[in-house]
Amino acid sequence: MECWYMIYKNLLYTGMLFVVLPVWFGLLWVWYLKIEGTVRKLCNAWVLGLVSMFASGQILLVPMILGKRTLTEAVTLWKIFLVIVSIVIMVILIRRCGILVTVENKLENKKKKAGAWKIIFEILAAALILLQAWIPYHYQHIDDDDARYVSEEVSAVVHDTLLVDDPITDEYMYWDVGEVRKDVTSPWTMYVAMCCKITGIAPAVFSHTFFPFFMIIICYVLYGMIGNVLFRGDAEKTALFLIVLSVFHIWNFTSTHTLSAMFLLRIWQGKAIVAGFILPLLMYLFYQIFMSEKQSMKWAAPLYALSFAAALLSGMGIIMAPVMMGLYGLLDGIYHRNLKRMLCIWIAALPCAVYMIYYTAGI
Numbered sequence: 001m002e003c004w005y006m007i008y009k010n011l012l013y014t015g016m017l018f019v020v021l022p023v024w025f026g027l028l029w030v031w032y033l034k035i036e037g038t039v040r041k042l043c044n045a046w047v048l049g050l051v052s053m054f055a056s057g058q059i060l061l062v063p064m065i066l067g068k069r070t071l072t073e074a075v076t077l078w079k080i081f082l083v084i085v086s087i088v089i090m091v092i093l094i095r096r097c098g099i100l101v102t103v104e105n106k107l108e109n110k111k112k113k114a115g116a117w118k119i120i121f122e123i124l125a126a127a128l129i130l131l132q133a134w135i136p137y138h139y140q141h142i143d144d145d146d147a148r149y150v151s152e153e154v155s156a157v158v159h160d161t162l163l164v165d166d167p168i169t170d171e172y173m174y175w176d177v178g179e180v181r182k183d184v185t186s187p188w189t190m191y192v193a194m195c196c197k198i199t200g201i202a203p204a205v206f207s208h209t210f211f212p213f214f215m216i217i218i219c220y221v222l223y224g225m226i227g228n229v230l231f232r233g234d235a236e237k238t239a240l241f242l243i244v245l246s247v248f249h250i251w252n253f254t255s256t257h258t259l260s261a262m263f264l265l266r267i268w269q270g271k272a273i274v275a276g277f278i279l280p281l282l283m284y285l286f287y288q289i290f291m292s293e294k295q296s297m298k299w300a301a302p303l304y305a306l307s308f309a310a311a312l313l314s315g316m317g318i319i320m321a322p323v324m325m326g327l328y329g330l331l332d333g334i335y336h337r338n339l340k341r342m343l344c345i346w347i348a349a350l351p352c353a354v355y356m357i358y359y360t361a362g363i
Contacts, residue, residue: 010209019046051278056081125240151168152190153204229288307325328345
């Protein structure tokens with residue numbers, strides 16, 4: 001009984017960090033972007049809220065690491081930030097109590113009965129997604145990266161430090177040693193350590209068991225959002241899209257370096273989150289920017305948070321995010337013949353560019 005109690009408790013704590021708080025934070029984006037539709041609001045709130053939490057971690061952790069502060073201090077400041085933002089959101093919700101309620105014209109939006117195939121596809125898609133979320137609980141890919149990541153997280157939690165312990169010998173060192181140096185600009189392991197400190201879950205258990213369950217589900221929420229725009233809101237086709245995607249993920253284990261292996265077995269690693277979550281989200285935001293009105297660039301705002309989030313997760317995120325933003329900004333500016341739009345998108349890539357320069361310059 002005690003074992004089951006711990007499992008449920010850990011699921012609850014992890015769910016608070018990766019479901020409840022992100023959705024709560026994401027309501028700010030829902031309000032700012034004026035997103036319509038209850039389901040769309042919740043999905044966008046969850047995805048954009050999680051990105052915002054990642055971004056806040058990046059903004060906080062890099063100076064804390066450089067200042068040789070403790071993990072406890074970082075967690076305390078992060079909690080203060082979360083409380084302040086939560087209060088701000090509560091004030092906005094009180095003033096705009098209908099933020100999650102969509103008022104629809106009954107004459108123009110008559111509810112149609114769900115077809116049998118739609119229900120079957122949705123149930124099958126949900127079953128396959130839950131199956132994939134269950135896979136990391138029983139299977140995992142262990143290599144040198146795994147040992148180093150978990151070692152950094154354990155050292156941070158046990159010694160109350162931020163990247164000052166050698167991941168191999170556990171001896172005290174400065175951060176400018178070996179591979180740890182690149183973790184300063186991409187301190188994903190320290191973000192995980194903060195989550196472990198808050199929840200009380202051991203880093204290895206958190207990374208290999210509880211976090212992947214929620215991360216895989218939120219990735220599929222994002223894929224569902226992409227399917228929704230690809231198929232113009234057709235729920236049946238979107239569900240079928242998720243089924244096909246699930247089949248590719250489950251049966252595409254041709255090597256340990258495929259997207260399937262990264263997605264299902266290594267999703268707790270920063271580079272896997274970049275590949276499975278950040279890059280698809282970039283494409284989704286690019287589509288929304290492109291489809292928005294010529295003078296409206298509200299959908300470009302999440303790119304600024306995403307830039308910090310990509311930097312937090314991996315060096316690959318620091319490189320890929322600005323490259324994609326730069327290319328899309330150029331194409332968007334040429335298509336709309338609007339220099340301001342192009343500059344607005346390019347400026348969003350500056351955080352990643354700054355971190356990249358800082359790392360390569362060896363400052």
